Amino acid sequence: MKTNQVHGRIIFHIDMNSFYASVEMAFDPALNGKPLAIAGNPEERKGIIVTCSYEARAKGVKTTMPLWQARKLCPELIVKKPNFDRYRQASKAMFTLLREYTSLVEPVSIDEGYIDITDISTDKNPLVIAREIQSRLMEELLLPSSIGIAPNKFLAKMASNMKKPMGITVLRKREIQEKLWPMLVGEMHGVGEKTAEKLKTLNILTIKDLAAADTIQLKSLLGVNGERLKKRANGLDQRPVDPESIYEFKSVGNSTTLPKDSSNEHELLAVLKRLSQSVSNRLKRKEVLGTRIFITIRYGDRRTVTRSEKLNNPISQEEEIFLQAKKLFELHWEGEPIRLLGITSTDLIEKQEAYKQLDLFSFETDAGEEPILNVIAKINKKYGDNLLIKGIKTNTQHNETSETSFNKDFLRDKKD
Missing domain, CATH: 3.30.70.270 (Reverse transcriptase/Diguanylate cyclase domain)
Structure with missing residues (x-):
């Protein structure tokens, strides 16, 4: 190429x-x-x-x-x-x-x-x-x-x-002052509603304001994304058109709106359980593991809370995802009726590149699996990667019409 x-x-x-x-x-x-x-x-x-x-x-x-x-x-x-x-x-x-x-x-x-x-x-x-x-x-x-x-x-x-x-x-670049800079900063690609609100605290209302903003202030407010957005506002973007980027999955998530607002903890945990199963299925199909779990809680008044936790070990199993989501939910739910719940796994890594940091809680299980993992590793080394993997690799198709990441999922069969 x-x-x-x-x-x-x-x-x-x-x-x-x-x-x-x-x-x-x-x-x-x-x-x-x-x-x-x-x-x-x-x-x-x-x-x-x-x-x-x-x-x-x-x-x-x-x-x-x-x-x-x-x-x-x-x-x-x-x-x-x-x-x-x-x-x-x-x-x-x-x-x-x-x-x-x-x-x-x-x-x-x-x-x-x-x-x-x-x-x-x-x-x-x-x-x-x-x-x-x-x-x-x-x-x-x-x-x-x-x-x-x-x-x-x-x-x-x-x-x-x-x-x-x-x-x-x-x-053209020479036209950005005339065509781009007069636009409200919220109309700029890459600037969401929350980012636009943060930028208002620096009195940045237009793309022109962002282009002229102090880089140090922007980085303090938005991290590395602040500097990146300033470059974009000045028409700078060196990213190539990359046909391979479609195979990079940055997150896998699912959310559901409840038939009616609910504050029934048993019912809400059952919803989280179903979402955990859906996210787990998709992680396994893509052969990736997540190293951060997000939950989204939207209340009846449409107020939305998103919380996350960085994990010590990458995960893809339903029970592991559910336990992390349940912990975040119990920590941050305010007891008010909920309209929507969501779980997202981010910071994904490829399964064959994943490693697990053994700790006191997982050592016994990992040690028990070590003999069979060693056999699989030896066979793969001799005859090629992924000839054998622990468990069964299936091509089962799941009904995903209600999921929130369809725009990425459609790419899954472009390798066929």
Whole structure:
């Protein structure tokens, strides 16, 4: 693979417009031009808008809005449950099309990605290539898209957000003062609501303010991310388009909204148990272990608490995850009725690279397993890694339509 030049690159960010809704319209043209929403569990209170068509947005319907509220704003709203198999197939087709132009394609999620066309732009004008890609996505797959064109990934991402739907925007470094800096800092890619609130304490309200901010103050407030965000605000981003990054899983998590607010401890612990099983299954399927556990508690008044703990040893077993989550829950639950619970495992490491730090509590178990582990290690050394692993490696497919990390999970079969 050719290595990109850090300077003078031409990067596209392709962002599919209202992807789930657009896929449904492509499957059923009768939905075209109508207010359409994709929502989980439409029959229950926990139905939340995952995405919606631009016709629905014109009526005030928004992503993450409760379904009851959306129907109040738009009584004629058509609601469909997510069909993840259909979306996964559409995503594959989209990225297959992009790879016809270059091998430097980096999927970011199921409906967006970067491509580096530096090496092919000598034959064609970048705008011509962008228009061709956008037209083909629409004509061949019936899927609308917006494309940002810039010298780096950050600016390309910002550019693709500037014109939706079906926009093509060029953002050059010399244009950032005019196009980028007047924007509110909360509109900047990489700055969430909480970060924007923190930045306000330094009187940083716009991207221009962030670009001119004191680096030491930013690092004190946000750590290394503060310095990184300042560089982005000044249009600096040297990250290459990396096709291999799709195989890097930084976190595995799942959350669920309860049918009704609950303060029943037995019921809440049962929910944590189910979430632990789901997270464990996915960690094992990806052959990774987590070294930090997060829990999320959202109360009936929508106040959300997130707490985490760094682990001494990497884990993936359901019982280990549950014990850590239960400990965090009992430590931080205030006894008030809960609407949502979530568990996330982060700081992941590959199973074959994991090591366990023996302590007084795990030594006896580990020592008991040592003979069989030694046999497995010897066979693998002689005949190749992963010929044998402790336990059984399965290809069991799990129903994940209710999980929160689908945008990453769709990548799991790209190695096939």
